[in-house]
Every structure is written in structure tokens, then in C-alpha cells.
Amino acid sequence: MEQLINAIVLGAVYCLFALGLSLTWGTLNVLNLAHGAVFMFSAFTCYLITQRADIHLPIAVVLVVAVVAGALMELCLDVLVFRQIKRRSRTQGEAEMSMLIGSIGASAILVTIAEQLTADTPFTVTAAPVKASVYHLGSGVYVTNVEIVITVVALVLTVGFALWIQRSQMGRAMRAIAYDAPTSGLMGISEGRMSALAMAISGATAGAAGVFLTVYLDSLTADSGSDLLLKAFAVVVLGGVGSIWGTLIGAFILAGGETLVTATTSGIWTSAVSFGLIIAVLLIRPSGLFGKVKGVRA
Amino acid sequence: MSTLLEVHDAKVHFGGVKAVDGISMDLAEGKLFGLVGPNGSGKSTLLAALSRMTDLTSGSIRLAGHSYERETAQWVSRRGLGRTFQTVRLLPSLSVLENVMVGADSRLYGQPIMSNWVMPWRTRQRERECRRAAVSAVERLELVELMDAPAGALPYGTQRRVEIARILAAAPKLVLFDEPTAGMSYEERDAIGKVMRQLQAEGITQVLVEHDMQMISDVCDHVFVMNFGVVIAEGDAETVVQDPAVQEAYLGRRGDDDAAAGSH
Amino acid sequence: MSGFYASHLTLIQQTAVVAVLAMSFQVVLRSGVFSFASAGFYVVGAYAAADMSKAGWPLLPALIAIVITGAACGYLLSIPFVRLRGLYLGMVTFAFAEILVVVADNGGSVTGGPVGLFGVTLEVSTAELFLIVAVVALLISQLERRGLGRALRVISIDEQLARTMGIDINRQRAFIFALSSALGALAGALNTVTTSSVAPTGFGYNLIVLGLTMAVFGGVGSWTGAIIGAIIVTWFPEVFGFVGNYRSVVYGILLILVVVFEPSGVLGLIDRLTALIRQVRRPAPPGGQAGVPVAAREISAKHGAPI
Numbered sequence: 001m002e003q004l005i006n007a008i009v010l011g012a013v014y015c016l017f018a019l020g021l022s023l024t025w026g027t028l029n030v031l032n033l034a035h036g037a038v039f040m041f042s043a044f045t046c047y048l049i050t051q052r053a054d055i056h057l058p059i060a061v062v063l064v065v066a067v068v069a070g071a072l073m074e075l076c077l078d079v080l081v082f083r084q085i086k087r088r089s090r091t092q093g094e095a096e097m098s099m100l101i102g103s104i105g106a107s108a109i110l111v112t113i114a115e116q117l118t119a120d121t122p123f124t125v126t127a128a129p130v131k132a133s134v135y136h137l138g139s140g141v142y143v144t145n146v147e148i149v150i151t152v153v154a155l156v157l158t159v160g161f162a163l164w165i166q167r168s169q170m171g172r173a174m175r176a177i178a179y180d181a182p183t184s185g186l187m188g189i190s191e192g193r194m195s196a197l198a199m200a201i202s203g204a205t206a207g208a209a210g211v212f213l214t215v216y217l218d219s220l221t222a223d224s225g226s227d228l229l230l231k232a233f234a235v236v237v238l239g240g241v242g243s244i245w246g247t248l249i250g251a252f253i254l255a256g257g258e259t260l261v262t263a264t265t266s267g268i269w270t271s272a273v274s275f276g277l278i279i280a281v282l283l284i285r286p287s288g289l290f291g292k293v294k295g296v297r298a
Numbered sequence: 299m300s301t302l303l304e305v306h307d308a309k310v311h312f313g314g315v316k317a318v319d320g321i322s323m324d325l326a327e328g329k330l331f332g333l334v335g336p337n338g339s340g341k342s343t344l345l346a347a348l349s350r351m352t353d354l355t356s357g358s359i360r361l362a363g364h365s366y367e368r369e370t371a372q373w374v375s376r377r378g379l380g381r382t383f384q385t386v387r388l389l390p391s392l393s394v395l396e397n398v399m400v401g402a403d404s405r406l407y408g409q410p411i412m413s414n415w416v417m418p419w420r421t422r423q424r425e426r427e428c429r430r431a432a433v434s435a436v437e438r439l440e441l442v443e444l445m446d447a448p449a450g451a452l453p454y455g456t457q458r459r460v461e462i463a464r465i466l467a468a469a470p471k472l473v474l475f476d477e478p479t480a481g482m483s484y485e486e487r488d489a490i491g492k493v494m495r496q497l498q499a500e501g502i503t504q505v506l507v508e509h510d511m512q513m514i515s516d517v518c519d520h521v522f523v524m525n526f527g528v529v530i531a532e533g534d535a536e537t538v539v540q541d542p543a544v545q546e547a548y549l550g551r552r553g554d555d556d557a558a559a560g561s562h
Numbered sequence: 563m564s565g566f567y568a569s570h571l572t573l574i575q576q577t578a579v580v581a582v583l584a585m586s587f588q589v590v591l592r593s594g595v596f597s598f599a600s601a602g603f604y605v606v607g608a609y610a611a612a613d614m615s616k617a618g619w620p621l622l623p624a625l626i627a628i629v630i631t632g633a634a635c636g637y638l639l640s641i642p643f644v645r646l647r648g649l650y651l652g653m654v655t656f657a658f659a660e661i662l663v664v665v666a667d668n669g670g671s672v673t674g675g676p677v678g679l680f681g682v683t684l685e686v687s688t689a690e691l692f693l694i695v696a697v698v699a700l701l702i703s704q705l706e707r708r709g710l711g712r713a714l715r716v717i718s719i720d721e722q723l724a725r726t727m728g729i730d731i732n733r734q735r736a737f738i739f740a741l742s743s744a745l746g747a748l749a750g751a752l753n754t755v756t757t758s759s760v761a762p763t764g765f766g767y768n769l770i771v772l773g774l775t776m777a778v779f780g781g782v783g784s785w786t787g788a789i790i791g792a793i794i795v796t797w798f799p800e801v802f803g804f805v806g807n808y809r810s811v812v813y814g815i816l817l818i819l820v821v822v823f824e825p826s827g828v829l830g831l832i833d834r835l836t837a838l839i840r841q842v843r844r845p846a847p848p849g850g851q852a853g854v855p856v857a858a859r860e861i862s863a864k865h866g867a868p869i
């Protein structure tokens with residue numbers, strides 16, 4: 001039963017994080033491999049502030065700091081790297097590849113800095129562990145307030161995002177750009193502004209996930225980002241690129257699968273679950289559960 | 299005269315859109331066919347289906363008697379079908395000659411996976427043949443001075459000529475031209491018409507999709523008019539432009555009227 | 563000169579080893595096949611070499627066996643994945659590389675776990691290393707020539723066009739994928755043999771960054787780019803010693819700069835410079851279609867922006 005709660009919490013966080021990846025992938029056609037590094041580095045920024053600079057902040061403020069840091073990082077990535085590439089490349093395919101490689105470069109920068117500054121040891125986002133009060137749910141099941149907060153906030157953000165993209169004007173503009181950027185441009189929707197917005201939101205989700213996961217798992221290391229990126233990719237592929245509900249369901253399926261594997265194999269093969277899912281989906285049904293997207297296969 | 303290409307009740311439906319909705323035609327070998335119709339009539343989709351870049355929803359297509367609705371685009375290209383595209387598709391960083399050699403490769407090379415390693419003398423031989431075929435195609439299209447120029451730097455009309463040279467170098471049996479003269483000057487257009495007639499003299503079957511009715515009546519033996527995914531008229535050029543259904547499709551008018559029929 | 567050689571032996575040998583890795587990346591990227599699988603096969607080759615050394619295999623048969631197995635496994639792996647579009651293939655092969663690191667970490671006695679294996683007795687001399695690199699470079703250079711070279715270029719630039727030109731895309735991509743995998747395995751084996759040990763550190767993600775930087779920075783258009791990239795990237799920390807452990811930051815910056823400003827890497831830069839120089843030396847004849855600058859003809863050569 002505890003496993004179930006574990007799976008739920010993880011699922012919620014995976015979903016939030018994967019949403020950011022799915023957003024940029026679906027709207028900008030960019031597979032942002034720096035998303036994982038941004039996740040880690042947002043948490044790392046909080047670490048620097050609360051432990052290296054010794055500024056004590058309540059956990060809520062830490063969350064805000066991470067969200068802002070994440071948003072800023074991905075925004076910079078968009079403006080300094082992606083936009084420049086788009087401006088100069090001759091074909092769509094060339095741009096996509098270049099942006100992919102550029103994002104790998106960006107992640108290398110972030111990961112190495114964090115690695116060196118932490119001497120490759122785990123780090124936390126707050127100096128003191130977050131106080132957790134425990135609730136008894138009956139028949140020996142316990143859940144902490146931390147778990148509740150994380151799950152609720154992550155899910156609320158996910159649903160909020162889904163509603164926003166479906167109902168609001170901005171959301172519609174974003175979907176228009178994803179569908180047909182040049183025509184949307186002619187109709188007054190600025191691709192530049194939409195891409196900046198998308199990246200900022202994506203970065204914000206990465207930052208939030210950073211704090212949530214660090215608190216939940218006690219700590220992160222500099223290479224936690226690439227692990228999570230792999231999981232996010234599995235989630236998005238499973239759920240289908242561009243489908244929010246797919247991401248939600250995919251996230252819980254992955255979290256559930258991982259929890260199961262961890263319980264039965266004592267954690268050695270947990271990361272293999274994402275790989276297995278990726279392979280299985282791409283072989284059997286490449287568009288994912290709810291995907292509605294164009295070419296996966298050449 | 300045998301039939302090179304048979305199309306029987308071909309349909310290409312994309313979800314609700316019926317781009318091609320039941321087309322049947324028999325293309326005799328060695329003739330030059332025109333395919334005209336307003337924008338959106340399904341001409342390009344039909345070409346895409348014939349060149350296997352799109353799947354048929356139903357119906358059949360046969361090349362020299364062989365059904366090929368399920369074959370790949372590579373297959374039909376190797377059987378002698380060549381095509382041009384509405385937008386020019388060259389490799390801009392390669393020279394004109396190298397671009398044309400890509401066309402020659404498709405006939406001469408087969409599957410050169412390890413031949414460069416295992417039998418270098420054979421590939422050297424083939425390379426020479428390929429170059430010869432390409433040079434001769436380049437000469438026919440009067441591109442010799444530009445042979446080594448990077449294809450990306452050329453004006454649009456010239457690039458189109460390079461594309462046609464590329465097809466010629468492949469020694470095709472059937473060529474589909476998708477609006478080849480768009481963006482060309484009158485001289486260039488005439489030159490292309492001349493090349494087409496030469497090809498016809500060599501027994502190559504051609505399908506020309508065009509908006510320029512003058513060119514169609516100049517070169518084509520038989521014209522098909524399409525609208526809404528079906529053939530609404532066919533025959534030789536003069537008959538077809540006088541057909542009331544055709545006039546209505548192009549001009550939105552009914553019945554008889556003046557000889558604005560020459561172009562739309 | 564021999565003093566230089568003796569004191570830089572490790573670096574010189576390392577350059578040769580990573581050159582093979584760089585070529586494994588270059589060969590796929592040039593053809594538009596976005597595979598990081600060679601980083602995964604690097605792990606396989608590395609451990610295979612260590613285990614074979616323990617089992618008493620001599621050098622050449624071991625290397626040959628590793629290359630062939632790498633090619634075969636690469637080919638098998640390509641069957642399900644070769645049709646995937648760039649981004650997806652990239653991510654799948656990225657996942658593949660990462661998972662192999664996990665396998666290595668948990669491999670028990672086969673891989674020595676997180677600590678790795680030591681005391682590899684197989685050895686290779688520097689001359690042999692250079693010979694291997696030369697042979698690989700020769701083989702790869704043949705893929706850039708004549709019809710095959712053109713076909714691979716077309717595939718990377720315009721796949722649909724390739725199909726209408728009779729090119730069997732999937733077969734070519736599978737071949738390139740298998741070749742890249744074999745080279746990755748070879749590079750891993752050479753690494754084990756030159757350092758006499760193997761461990762999971764530096765594999766996976768870091769290896770991908772390294773390989774990408776070398777291939778992309780040097781220039782993906784040709785094998786010469788991979789060699790240039792390997793040399794620059796390996797000797798860079800020597801020249802700029804202060805960078806120290808922040809080497810990967812520099813790699814990241816280099817990657818970004820290249821991909822934004824000069825996607826064809828150093829090779830592309832060289833092309834542009836030579837074109838400029840010739841234009842200055844022999845200005846174009848005035849007017850007319852035939853008056854395409856002489857310099858422009860040079861650019862039509864092997865390079866271009868294959869990414």
C-alpha cells in the first residue's frame with residue numbers, strides 16, 4: 001500500500017516534469033534534452049542559496065526560487081540558442097537536429113558546473129530536512145503531508161495547465177503555432193513570444209519538479225537530470241506527444257511500473273523500465289496511447 | 299502500341315478529403331499526356347499516388363502490366379518512373395553535375411552497400427558510366443557551362459532544368475512532370491517543350507501537369523481534365539477546351555461562349 | 563621529438579582511441595541517422611575486451627571479433643529502430659547508451675560492478691593504434707565517394723527525394739547504423755586496452771557529449787572532420803590547462819557555438835576561408851550566367867551542412 005502512495009507521488013511529479021518536455025516538443029518541435037539538466041540545476045540553485053550562501057528560506061519560497069530559476073534557464077536557452085539556430089538554418093530538419101545537439105551542449109554545461117561544485121556528492125534544497133507530519137489512513141497506511149502537498153500541487157498544476165491550453169486565448173495561440181507556425185504568424189501570433197512562453201513554462205515545471213523530487217527523495221546528484229529525462233521521454237512517448245492526458249496517464253503507468261520493479265528486484269533494474277517502455281511503445285504503437293502527431297516513422 | 303500505365307478506379311482519401319475519387323486511365327507507351335485542372339482538383343495527389351509517395355485508398359495501378367499499389371517509391375523509380383516536383387528539390391551544396399549524377403545513380407547503381415569497399419574497380423567503372431550519362435543529360439538541357447556550379451546558387455528556372463536533366467540521366471520509361479515550367483522564361487519554356495518532344499521521339503511516355511494551356515496544346519497528344527478528384531473530360535487539346543464541363547470548372551460559366559477557352 | 567612523445571604518450575594514444583569514437587558519430591550524423599548507439603556499444607566493446615583479455619585472447623582476433631559482433635548487434639538493433647525519425651532515434655539510442663551503463667554497474671563479476679575491471683593484459687602499441695585509425699579512416703572515406711557517397715548525402719538532406727531516386731533508405735540507414743555500432747565497440751575495446759582497465763565512469767551521457775563535440779566541432783561532413791575534432795578536443799585541456807575538470811563546460815559551449823554559427827564545423831570554416839581566399843586572388847569574370855565565381859565551385863565539394 002505504501003508502494004501505491006509512492007507510485008502516486010512519483011507519478012504526479014513525473015507528469016509535471018514530462019509536461020514541460022511535451023510542451024516544447026509538441027509546440028516547438030524541439031526535443032529539449034537540457035530539460036533534465038534544468039530540473040537538476042534549479043534544485044542546485046536552491047542548494048547554493050540555502051546552504052552555500054546560508055540564506056534560510058521556508059520551503060515555499062524555495063519552491064518559488066526553483067520555479068523562477070528553471071523558467072529563466074529555459075528562456076535563455078530559447079533566446080540564446082534555439083532562436084539563433086532557427087534563424088540561421090536552411091531546413092526544418094537541420095534546425096531540429098541542431099537544436100537537439102545545442103540542448104545537449106547546454107545540459108553538459110549545467111551538469112558539469114553542478115558536478116564540480118558539489119564534488120559529485122548528493123545535495124539537498126534546504127539546509128534542514130523538511131518537517132513532515134504523518135497522517136494515519138487506516139490499516140497501517142501512513143502518508144506524510146509532504147507527499148500530499150507534492151501530489152496535490154503537481155496535479156493541480158497539470159490540470160490547470162491542461163485547462164489553460166484548451167480554453168484560454170494564449171493557450172489557443174500556442175496550439176496554433178504548434179500546428180502551423182508560418183500561417184499563425186500571418187495571423188498575428190508571434191512565434192517568438194509563444195516559444196519564449198512555452199520554454200518558460202517548461203522551465204517552471206522543471207524547477208517545481210526539482211524541488212518536489214529533492215524533498216521526496218532526500219537529495220539529488222548532478223546526474224539525476226539525465227535519469228529523469230529518460231523517464232520523461234518514456235512518459236511522453238507512451239502517452240503520445242502533444243497529449244496532456246496521455247502524459248498524465250503515461251506518468252502513472254511508468255511510476256507504477258517502476259515501483260513494482262523496485263519492490264521485486266530491489267531497485268537495480270528500475271531505470272530499465274523506462275527503456276523498456278520506450279522500446280515497446282515505439283515498436284508496437286509509435287504514436288503512443290493518445291498521440292495525434294505526424295511522422296514518427298520516416 | 300502497348301499500354302505502359304493502367305490506372306483503374308484509383309481513389310486517394312485522406313480522412314474526409316477525397317483528393318482522388320475514382321480515376322481510371324490507360325496511358326499508351328510513347329505518348330505525351332497532359333493533365334490539367336483547377337487548383338485542388340487532385341492532380342498532384344494523383345502524381346503522388348502514381349509515384350508511390352502516397353498510398354491508394356482503393357483501386358489499382360499497373361506499370362507494364364505489374365500491379366504496384368503496395369510497392370515502394372524506390373521500386374517504381376527503379377522500374378523507370380521519374381518525376382519532378384512542384385517545388386524544386388535539388389541538393390543545393392552539390393554541383394549541377396553531381397545533382398544530375400544522382401539521377402544516373404538510380405539506374406546504374408543497384409544497391410551499392412559494400413561495393414565501395416569490396417569491389418572498388420566495379421564502382422569506378424559504374425562511376426564513369428554514371429558520369430557519362432549525366433554529362434549527356436546536362437548537354438541536352440544546355441547546362442554545360444554551369445556543370446560545376448553549385449546548384450543552390452542558380453536562378454529558379456535553371457534549377458528546374460537541372461531537375462529535368464536529373465530525370466533524363468536516369469533513362470526513364472515514364473516521366474511525370476509536376477508543373478515544370480513554373481518560374482521559367484518563354485525561351486526556357488520552349489526549350490523544355492523541345493526536350494519533351496525529343497523524349498517522345500525516343501519512345502518515353504510522359505505526363506505533363508501544367509497550367510499553361512498553350513504548352514499543353516503544343517506538346518500533348520491527349521489531355522485529361524480533372525476536377526474534384528475525377529476526370530471530367532479527355533481528348534485532344536482543342537476538343538477539351540471547348541467542353542462545357544471544362545469551361546465551367548475553370549471559368550465558372552455555362553454553355554457556349556467566346557474563345558477565352560485558350561487559357562484560363 | 564622523442565621527449566615530447568614519451569611525456570605525452572597517454573594523450574597521443576587517447577587521441578587515437580577517441581578518433582575512432584568520433585568517426586563512429588561522424589559516420590551516422592553525416593547520413594542523417596541520428597544514432598548515439600555507438601556510445602552504448604563502446605561500453606560493450608570495453609568490457610568485452612577486458613573479459614577476452616582475461617580469457618587469454620590475443621589482440622587482433624579479439625578486436626576483430628568485437629568489431630564483427632558490434633556490427634551484427636548494431637544491425638539487429640537497427641531492424642526495429644531504423645525507420646524512426648531523427649528525434650526519436652536519438653532518444654532511443656540515448657536511452658540504450660544509458661541503460662548499458664546501468665547494466666555495467668550491476669554486472670557482478672562480468673563487469674566488475676561500479677569498480678570495474680583491472681589488470682587487462684592485452685596491449686597495443688602506438689603504431690598499431692595509428693594503423694587501426696588509418697584503416698578505419700580509409701574505409702569511411704570510401705563511403706563518401708562516388709554513388710554511395712551521393713546516396714548517403716541525399717538521404718541526409720531530403721529523404722523523400724532519395725526514395726524517388728531509387729535509393730533504399732532503410733537498407734542504407736541500417737548499414738550505417740551497424741557500422742557506427744561496430745566502430746563504437748572498437749573504440750571501447752581500444753580504450754580498455756590502452757588504459758588496461760575499464761570502469762563505468764565516463765560512459766553513457768558523458769561519452770555522448772564527448773563524441774558529439776568531436777564530430778560536430780570538427781565537421782560532420784567528412785572523416786577528416788572527426789580526426790580534427792578528436793585532436794582538438796583531446797589536446798585542448800593540454801593547451802588550456804586551467805580549464806581542468808570544467809572541460810565539459812567548454813565542450814558544451816563549443817557545441818552550441820558550432821551548431822549556431824557554423825553547423826559544418828571546422829571543415830565548413832575551412833571551406834569558407836578557402837573560398838574567400840580564392841575569390842580575392844581570382845575575382846569573378848563580369849556578367850552572364852557562366853560568371854559564377856570560381857571560388858563557388860570549390861564549395862560544391864564534399865562538405866556542406868549535413869546536419
